[in-house]
Every structure is written in structure tokens, then in C-alpha cells.
Amino acid sequence: MSKPKLLILFSFLLLAVILIVLPHGLSYSQREILVFLTINILVVSSYRLLTLTGEWSLGHIVMMGVGAYGSALYTKELGVPVPISMVLGALTAGIIAWGLSFPLFRMKGFYFLIGSFAAGEIIRLLWKRFRDPFGGPKGIKRIDPFPDIDLGFVRIDFFDPVNYYYFALIIVVLCLVILWRIEKSMIGLTFHAVHWQDKLAESTGVNVRAYRTLALVISATFAGLAGTLLAHYIGTVNPNVFDIEQMVFVLTWAIVGGTTTIYGPIIGCIILTALNEIVLREMGLEQGRPLVYGLILIASVLFMPKGLEDVVKKVIDWIKLHVLTGRIKNV
Amino acid sequence: MSDILIVSNLGKQFGGIKAVDGLSFAVREGDIHGLIGPNGAGKTTTFNLVSGFYKPTHGSVKLFDEEISGLRMHHVAKKGVIRTFQHSTLFAELTVLDNVLVGTHMMFKPSLTAAFLGRERQSRAKAIGRANEVLEFFGLQAFVDQLAGELSHGHQRALGMAVAMASQPKILLLDEPFTGMNPEETQTMMGLMGKLRDTGITLLLVEHDMTAIMGLCDRITVMNFGKLLTEGKPLEIRNHPDVIEAYLGKQKNAT
Numbered sequence: 001m002s003k004p005k006l007l008i009l010f011s012f013l014l015l016a017v018i019l020i021v022l023p024h025g026l027s028y029s030q031r032e033i034l035v036f037l038t039i040n041i042l043v044v045s046s047y048r049l050l051t052l053t054g055e056w057s058l059g060h061i062v063m064m065g066v067g068a069y070g071s072a073l074y075t076k077e078l079g080v081p082v083p084i085s086m087v088l089g090a091l092t093a094g095i096i097a098w099g100l101s102f103p104l105f106r107m108k109g110f111y112f113l114i115g116s117f118a119a120g121e122i123i124r125l126l127w128k129r130f131r132d133p134f135g136g137p138k139g140i141k142r143i144d145p146f147p148d149i150d151l152g153f154v155r156i157d158f159f160d161p162v163n164y165y166y167f168a169l170i171i172v173v174l175c176l177v178i179l180w181r182i183e184k185s186m187i188g189l190t191f192h193a194v195h196w197q198d199k200l201a202e203s204t205g206v207n208v209r210a211y212r213t214l215a216l217v218i219s220a221t222f223a224g225l226a227g228t229l230l231a232h233y234i235g236t237v238n239p240n241v242f243d244i245e246q247m248v249f250v251l252t253w254a255i256v257g258g259t260t261t262i263y264g265p266i267i268g269c270i271i272l273t274a275l276n277e278i279v280l281r282e283m284g285l286e287q288g289r290p291l292v293y294g295l296i297l298i299a300s301v302l303f304m305p306k307g308l309e310d311v312v313k314k315v316i317d318w319i320k321l322h323v324l325t326g327r328i329k330n331v
Numbered sequence: 332m333s334d335i336l337i338v339s340n341l342g343k344q345f346g347g348i349k350a351v352d353g354l355s356f357a358v359r360e361g362d363i364h365g366l367i368g369p370n371g372a373g374k375t376t377t378f379n380l381v382s383g384f385y386k387p388t389h390g391s392v393k394l395f396d397e398e399i400s401g402l403r404m405h406h407v408a409k410k411g412v413i414r415t416f417q418h419s420t421l422f423a424e425l426t427v428l429d430n431v432l433v434g435t436h437m438m439f440k441p442s443l444t445a446a447f448l449g450r451e452r453q454s455r456a457k458a459i460g461r462a463n464e465v466l467e468f469f470g471l472q473a474f475v476d477q478l479a480g481e482l483s484h485g486h487q488r489a490l491g492m493a494v495a496m497a498s499q500p501k502i503l504l505l506d507e508p509f510t511g512m513n514p515e516e517t518q519t520m521m522g523l524m525g526k527l528r529d530t531g532i533t534l535l536l537v538e539h540d541m542t543a544i545m546g547l548c549d550r551i552t553v554m555n556f557g558k559l560l561t562e563g564k565p566l567e568i569r570n571h572p573d574v575i576e577a578y579l580g581k582q583k584n585a586t
Contacts, residue, residue: 054336097530178447185446186439186455189425193433196422203382204406204498205437214443 001280004320021171023162030277031161031289037273038168039229044253046264048224049179051259052188053215055112059100059120060223065242066093066123067224068231073133073144082146084230094124094217101213117244127239139238146232151218158233168229174221180262182218191215218259245290252293256300258307267308272296333395335360335466335502335533336381336412341390341400343376350376353390353559358502358550360361363524363534365544365566368554369577374537375417378504381535382414383407393502409437415508423480427471430479430490431462447465462497469493469523484491485516489523502533509540521547545569553577 023031047060071089074080080088100119107115127134134140146158146167158164182188190211193201198208231237249272257268272293280286300307336358336453343351351373358364367373379385383404390557399407422430438509439458445451466472474482479490481552488508495503509517521543528534538544544551545565553560553568555577563569568574 028414058408172426181449182443185451186436186441186458189432189448190436190441192425192429193422195425197420199384199404200420200494201433201436202414202420203408203414204434204494205405205413206433207405292410 007319007323013227014249020166023165028161031165033273033277034275034300035161035165035233036230037270038165038172038231040150040250040273041266041269042172042226044181044192044250044257044269045224046219046226047177047250047254047261048219048221048259048262048265049182049191050215050219051211051254052183052191052195055212055216056197056251057216058179058244060116060219060246060249061242061247062120062123062225063093063097064230065127065237065239066096067227068242069127069227070133070224070229071228071236072140075118075144076140077133077136077217082144082232086225086232087229088222089228090225091300093227094221097217097220098213101216104216105209105212107144109143120247123165124239124242125215135238137239139236143231143235143237147233161297165235168233171225175225176262178282179222183262187211187214199314249293252297256296256304256307256308259308261309261313264307264309267312271308294327304318333360334358335395336535337391337393338377338381339391339393341380341392342388343380343385344388349557351380352389354554354557354559356525356552356559356562358472358533360533361528362533362549363528363536365534365548365565366537366554367539367544367551368560372554373557374554375506376557378414378474378506378537381407382412382504384414395473408498410565411499412504413495413498413500413502413575414504415495415506417506417510419481419495420489421440421487423491425476425479426475427460427479427490428459428475431465431493431497432458434465434494435461437498439489444512446469458472465493467491467506484511485519488516488520492523492527496527496532500532502535504525505534507537509538509543512540515559515570517543 008157023034026034043061043064046157047057050057050060067089069089071082074085074088075082077247085267100116104112104115104119127139128137131134143186146159146164149156156163158167183191190201190206193206194208202208230241245256253268253272255268260265275292275296276286276289280289280292285292304310334357338357339355341351341354342349346515354373357543366377368524369375371394376385380387380400383399383402386402390400391398396408399410402410422433425433430458435458438461439454442451443456444453461471461545463475465474467570469492470489470502471486471493479487482490492505494507509520517540524534524536524547526569536548538542548565550562551568552562553564553571553574560573560577563571
């Protein structure tokens, strides 16, 4: 194996060890935050897939909500077992997104942004308005938790945040691998093509509408899956969990992190969550989160328009230049 | 030889303006066919109508015997009618190779399941093979890893044609391929077009560069005010009184 590959393998192993050990060094409430963080990483990463086609939506968090409500209702009303209801919830989000794509993709750019916000609000207000089956403003309570797994010698209780964290982590990593593969595939290339020159793409036979729809549906499906992960963890969903304020947080993670790489939004999500939970909570300024996020957003657009990912890119370049070539020279 | 593209009584109206007004002409298979006319004659609109970018107000466009007017652009592309755009319209942020790979979209249709499972290697290798073939044809193989936006103007125009060529067109519509080129680049481009025709692709081009048009085209259609002015071989067009009048105005008799 070549040296760069070895280094990459080693960094991945190190990352895996950190991710496994991490919850054991945290307090109970921090472990819960870790679960939310893991779920949010899937939300922001799935959001990025849509941004590859150049469209930014304000309805993404509602798609997460569709997954959460869907899965909750399938278990409560229809008695579907939880793991299956989660898959169904995610698919529901995908199907709803497909339906919404027809009116929404008559628009582009800013108009699409506003249209997606309106579409999301309609869904959210339907949850608020109809007590049956959505539970009205108070939402749905006592959603079945993810069932315990009894292996005989060991019993995994998913009420414990550490266990649920591992479960969510496995799901999220799998999803990230799929998202990464889609981006690196010819489909991902076509997404980029649609983004940069939709007319040229269309002239070479790309069905631009279909590819925009595909990106929207895939991103909504994964957001829906993230929603189901949340619903079966906290056991309750209500319309306010998926309101525009949450959407702005997702946007901030994506913009501060940067969206040209797959790790950009993830870094944004981790850093800002850490900032929120460690710094703001310590200072007792939690209520000021929107204010602080707003300031960070403005500052990052002004001083770091390429996002945090650019810093990482520079570090990687530095390693390539100094560590790797240096070693090869020595050999 | 048979006609590959038949435009009959084609019209497009924008509000009160008739940009194209009852235009009829035919392109013979294997020809390089020029479409010329003064500014505002409706050449680019005609292109947009043929390629499906606009829907015609009336009239028909046929590829061999098949009606293609009113179809959406990617459907027209699937039939084998590929267009390029004015200026250097490229995926400037993507590499040269990726640009051409987008062009192979129709030959190697991406599959979602293959992408999910990471089983794309074979079809991708074929697509890259096709892309390299095309890049070699246009003399661009040295630039595969460069960003398209960083190429020189002449190379960008060639890449634009390479993207179109990668999708295996029957007829290629080139919108002002010689704009902004120096004489040397024009010569290279003319050579490329001759080579393209020799591979069996029919070319229809809108152009203002008369040296290129006269030196290259087998037949020329002249438009003025959205209508057909005349049609013929380059030599006939060059000396046609109506064409001279359309470009230069009527000669006043000196008294």
C-alpha cells in the first residue's frame, strides 16, 4: 500500500476509534446532544445533495418532519413495527417531495427558495390544524421507541443514549456512504452539470427537470430518515420542531461549513453545535442562539466565503506537500 | 442525397414582433450548411426553434420524416439534433474531461442503483473511453485535467463542439463558432469542421465570418427580417444582388 493511502486509512481508523470512545467521556445530557448532532449531520448532508443542483430549499426540515410524523403514525395507528416504519417514513418524505416537485420546479433560484418555504409551511400548518391524526399544535406523544435487541448474552436498550448513538451512527455513516457514492457517480456529475449550465446540459440530452427532481427526492428521503431517527428517540414530535428557525440552523451549518465538499456541512454542523452547547450553554446564553448564529453567518459570509472546508483543504494540501513528499524524499 | 432537416413555414412571434416569419429551407445529409443574414435576421431564433429551446408559433421542423418541432430540448437531443451556444458556453467549473463526460450522458445513461451500490466502474470506463476519443479528435487530450474555464478561447470553442460531438449527433447546430477568433484559430476550427463532416455528421452553422462561411459551406441559406432571402452555393450567394443589398443597402445611382 502506498504512503498516502496508509495515512488515509490510519486517519479513518483514528476517527472510528474517536467516534466509538467519544460518548463514554461525556455526561448524560452531553450524550443526548451527541445523538442529536449525529442526526443533524444526516440532515445537513442530505441537504447538500440538493444544493449540488444549484437549488436551495427552505422546506428541507419539513421533509425531516414528514419522515418523523410518518414513522410515528405508522407505528401508532397501523401498528407497523418500528424498524419498518422508519423505512416507510423516509419513503413517505421522498414521495411527498416528488409530489411537491411539480409545482416547485416551475421555479428556479430565489423563487424556488420562497416556493419551497411556502410548501413547507403548508405541510407544517396541516399538522397544526388537524388534531386527527397529527395531534394539532401539541403533536404526537408517546411514540414507540426503537425496540430492545436481546441477543441472549447481551441486551441492547435503545433508551440509553449511548446505545442509540451507536445505532444512529451506523445508519448515518451508511447514508453518508450512499450520498458520497451518488455524488461521485455519473449522476453526481450530471447534478453539477445541471447546476452550472442547465441549458447546455439539456442540449446534450439531459432531462434537467428529472435530475432536479431526483436530487430533491433523494435529499428528502434521507432527511425523512433523519426525522424517524429523531422521532423514535425523543418519543414525541410537534410542528415547532420543524419550523423555519430550525431550517435557518441547517442553512447556517451548510453555509458556514461550505458546500463544495461532502465534509464541509458536517464540519459546520459539528463546530456550531459544539459552540452552542459548550460556549453558549456555559455562558447561559442559550436563548441567544439565533442572534449568535446570525452574527456567525454574516461574519462567515464576509470573512470566510469559502467556508470552514477551505481551511481543511489547506491543511490537507499542507500535509500533502510537507509530510508526504518530505517522507518520500527521505526514503 | 436526402434531406436530413426540413424546416417548413416556421414562425415565431414575440408579442408583436415576428422574429421568424414563414421560413422554409432544407439541409442535405452530409453537408455543411450555412445560415447567414444581417443582425436581427432571426438566425439564432431559428436555431432555438429547431433545437427545442423555443416552441414555434407555427410551422414544422422535421428530422428526416419525423416531426421534432415543439419537443423539449432533451428530446430533440435524443433524436440526434445537438446544438452549441453562442460564446463559450461550457461547464467552466468542471474539468475538460468531465465536460465531455456530460456529453456522453445519452450513450451511457447513469443508473441510480449502480451509483448506490458503487457498481459503475464498467460503464464509466466506457464513457471515459468515448470522451478521450472525442478529446483526441479535437486535439484537446493534453488538457483533460484542466478546468474548462481556464482554457484559451479557441480551445474553449473546440471543447464546446467536443461536448456536442460526444453525444453522437446526426446533425450539429453550431451558433457562431468563429466569434472572437484570430485568423489562425479560425483556420484550425475550419479544419476541425471539415474533419467532422468527413465522419458523416451534418453541420448547420450560423456565422458572420464570411471567409469561414464561403470557404466551408456546401450550401448557404440567407435570411433577412425573419424570412428566407435566397439559397444557393457560396459563389451564387456572394454575387446575389439581394444579399448584397441586405448587407450593404441599395446602391444609389450617382447623378
